[in-house]
Amino acid sequence: xxxxxxxxxxxxxxxxxxxxxxxxxxxxxxxxxxxxxxxxxxxxxxxxxxxxxxxxxxxxxxxxxxxxxxxxxxxxxxxxxxxxxxxxxxxxxxxxxx
Amino acid sequence: xxxxxxxxxxxxxxxxxxxxxxxxxxxxxxxxxxxxxxxxxxxxxxxxxxxxxxxxxxxxxxxxxxxxxxxxxxxxxxxxxxxxxxxxxxxxxxxxxxxxxxxxxxxxxxxxxxxxxxxxxxxxxxxxxxxxxxxxxxxxxxxxxxxxxxxxxxxxxxxxxxxxxxxxxxxxxxxxxxxxxxxxxxxxxxxxxxxxxxxxxxxxxxxxxxxxxxxxxxxxxxxxxxxxxxxxxxxxxxxxxxxxxxxxxxxxxxxxxxxxxxxxxxxxxxxxxxxxxxxxxxxxxxxxxxxxxxxxxxxxxxxxxxxxxxxxxxxxxxxxxxxxxxxxxxxxxxxxxxxxxxxxxxxxxxxxxxxxxxxxxxxxxxxxxxxxxxxxxxxxxxxxxxxxxxx
Numbered sequence: 001x002x003x004x005x006x007x008x009x010x011x012x013x014x015x016x017x018x019x020x021x022x023x024x025x026x027x028x029x030x031x032x033x034x035x036x037x038x039x040x041x042x043x044x045x046x047x048x049x050x051x052x053x054x055x056x057x058x059x060x061x062x063x064x065x066x067x068x069x070x071x072x073x074x075x076x077x078x079x080x081x082x083x084x085x086x087x088x089x090x091x092x093x094x095x096x097x098x
Numbered sequence: 099x100x101x102x103x104x105x106x107x108x109x110x111x112x113x114x115x116x117x118x119x120x121x122x123x124x125x126x127x128x129x130x131x132x133x134x135x136x137x138x139x140x141x142x143x144x145x146x147x148x149x150x151x152x153x154x155x156x157x158x159x160x161x162x163x164x165x166x167x168x169x170x171x172x173x174x175x176x177x178x179x180x181x182x183x184x185x186x187x188x189x190x191x192x193x194x195x196x197x198x199x200x201x202x203x204x205x206x207x208x209x210x211x212x213x214x215x216x217x218x219x220x221x222x223x224x225x226x227x228x229x230x231x232x233x234x235x236x237x238x239x240x241x242x243x244x245x246x247x248x249x250x251x252x253x254x255x256x257x258x259x260x261x262x263x264x265x266x267x268x269x270x271x272x273x274x275x276x277x278x279x280x281x282x283x284x285x286x287x288x289x290x291x292x293x294x295x296x297x298x299x300x301x302x303x304x305x306x307x308x309x310x311x312x313x314x315x316x317x318x319x320x321x322x323x324x325x326x327x328x329x330x331x332x333x334x335x336x337x338x339x340x341x342x343x344x345x346x347x348x349x350x351x352x353x354x355x356x357x358x359x360x361x362x363x364x365x366x367x368x369x370x371x372x373x374x375x376x377x378x379x380x381x382x383x384x385x386x387x388x389x390x391x392x393x394x395x396x397x398x399x400x401x402x403x404x405x406x407x408x409x410x411x412x413x414x415x416x417x418x419x420x421x422x423x424x425x426x427x428x429x430x431x432x433x434x435x436x437x438x439x440x441x442x443x444x445x446x447x448x449x450x451x452x453x454x455x456x457x458x459x460x461x462x463x464x465x466x467x468x469x470x471x472x473x474x475x476x477x478x479x480x481x482x483x484x485x486x487x488x489x
Contacts, residue, residue: 009133009158013174043174046192047158059157093157 002033003088007060010048010091014041019088028083030062031074048091063090101488102444103168104452105149106460107136110478112151113460114169117473121450121464124473130172131163138439138482140226141168145233146486150252152223152238160222162191162238162252176253191252194220194240197259208242209271218242218262225439225482227282231289239279243270243296245308258308261294266313266330270299273333273352274398280438281337285344293347293362298333301349303362314362318351335378336438340387348390348417350380350438355392357417368417373404379441383466384449388416391443391451391467393436401456402433410453412467426470427461434459439482446487454480 001021006014014020024036031054038045049056054074056062061070065079065087081087104115111129130136134153142148151163151172163172175191196218207215221241229235234251244262246255270277278297285291290307293314300315313329323331333352340346349356349365353376356365369375374394383389390413396404403409408427411420434457444450451463458477463470 007157009155013161042176043161047161050159051193052195057157057159 001085002028002036002082003085004033004037005088005090006044007091007093009093010044013043013047016041021085026083028078029075030069030072030078030089033078033089034074059094061092061094063092064088100446102446102450103141103146103486103488104442104460104462104473105139105141105151105169105482105484105486106454106477106480107138107151107439107482108454108458108478108480109135112136112139112153113474113477115460115473119446121446121462124462126474127169129478130169134161135222136481137222138225138484140228140484141486142228142233142236143230144228146488148228148233148251150226150228150236152226154222160192160194160220162223162226162255164191164252175251191254194223194238194246194255195257196220196244196262197257199259208267208277209269211272215268218244220244221276224278224280225282227284230284230286237282237284237292239282239294241276241278242272243277243279243299245279245282245292245294247308258304260304260309261302261311264302264311266299269330270296271331273297281334283337283339283347286341287344291344291361293337293339295334295337295349297335298352299330300332301334301337301347301362314358315365316363317358317365318356319354319367320352322352336380338380338382338390340382340384343387346387348380348382350377350392352376352398355380355417368413370413370418370420372411372420373409377436378438379436379453381441381443381451383451384443384445385447386414386449386466389414389466390417391441392420393441393453395435401435406431406433408432408434408455410451410463410467410470423463423467423470425468426463432457437481439484440480442483442485444485444487450485452483452485454483456480 002024022036100119106113111132113128117124137152139151147168149165153161165172210216223238225239227237238246245258281295283293292304295301302311318332319326320332335350345361347358355369377395407429410423434455441453449466454460456479460473461470
C-alpha cells in the first residue's frame, strides 16, 4: 500500500485523516499515485493538478524521503521506501500568500 | 411566519445567517468551508433548500459545493468517495474547461494589460445563478470571463461559447480584479433572455438562451478608455433588475450609475446628486421597482466611503434624486468597501436590504433602508451576500 499525506484543506474535502493508504499498480510514480488518489477521491480532481494539462498546481509541492519531487518527471519511479510503504508520499501546500 | 436566510461568502469561509420575518434576532452558522475563499452562494428559486456555492483557493483551485437541505450539509456533486478503487467519478463538479470544439467558435486570446493578446485561463467562479424553474440548472460566471451552465445539478459544466465567440472577445481586458464575468441575470418572464456583465468588457444580452450574444453598452461613457463611447471595454461593476420589470436595468459602472428602459439597448446616467458615482453594488427594492440602492465609494484608488461615513443611498424615483441612509451605520472613521455581489434584498413586506463589507460586517435593514443594524460585525472580508425569503 502507498501512504499519502494530504494538506489539511484537502483532507477535509476528502474526509480523511492525516494519512491515507492507496493501492497503486506498478510502476509507482507521481502520476500513478495521483491517478489512484483521484479515482478513489474524485473530489480531489483538479485540486492537485490541472484538469486538462495535468500540471501540478503552482502552490503545491510533492515530497518523498525528504526529497522534493515536484520538478521530477511525473513518470519517474518513486523511491522504494514509498513503494514499500515505509515512507509516505507528501503533497504539501506551499507557504505563500497571506 | 416567514423566515429569511442570508448567505454570506467571505475570504475565509461561508456563513449562513437566519432570522424570522421580524429580522431582529439572528442565528449565525459558520464558518463553512473554513479557510477557503467563498466567492458566492445562491439558493435555487425553484427549490430553496438547494444552494450552490463557489469555493476557491489559490492553492487548490475551484470547487463547487451543493446543499440539498438549506445549507445544513454539503457535498461536491459527483465528487464523493468512490466505492470501488479505480472506478471513475460520475461527475466533475469543479471542471471548468473552455469550449474548444469547432462549433464553439473558440477564442484563444483576449487583450492583456499591455495591449498584447493573452490566452484565456480559468481562475475561479465569481457568480452562480440558479434557474427560476429547474433546481438542477445553474449558470456560472467565471474568470477569465466566460459563462458556463450545468443542467445536472452542478455535476458537470459546459461553456456557452457563443459569448466568447461572438466577436468582441479579443478586445476584452482584465480590470483590477481580473477579467471576471460577475453578473448573471435571468429573465423570469422570458427564459431565453440572459444578461451578463464583465469587467472590463461591458454588458451583454442573449435572447436565445445563451446561443448568441450582443453587447449592450450604448450610452455608457468611460473616460479611462481610448474611445469613451466604445462598444466594448467598459468596466461594469454590477447590474440589477427587479424581476417584475425585466426590461429595466440599473448599473453601477466603475464611475457612473446608469439605467436602461429597453433591456440594455440604451443607457442613461442617473448619478444625480450622489456624493460620488463610483461604487460596486446596486440593487432594486423587491416591491417598488423605481426604488434603488447604491453604496458610493470615494474613488477607484480609494476604495472606501467618502468622509469615512458608511452611507447607503436610495432613490425612490429610479435615479437622479438620492437620499443618504445613515441611521445605524457608522458615520465616522469607516473605511470599508462593499464589493459588487455583496448586497441583496428580501421579498418581505417591508422589504429587507442587506449588505456586507470588507471589514466583515453584515448590515440588515428591515424597513427598506430607513434604519440599519449589524447582524454580525467581525467576519472575514465579505465577498458576497444573497438572501432567501422562506415561507
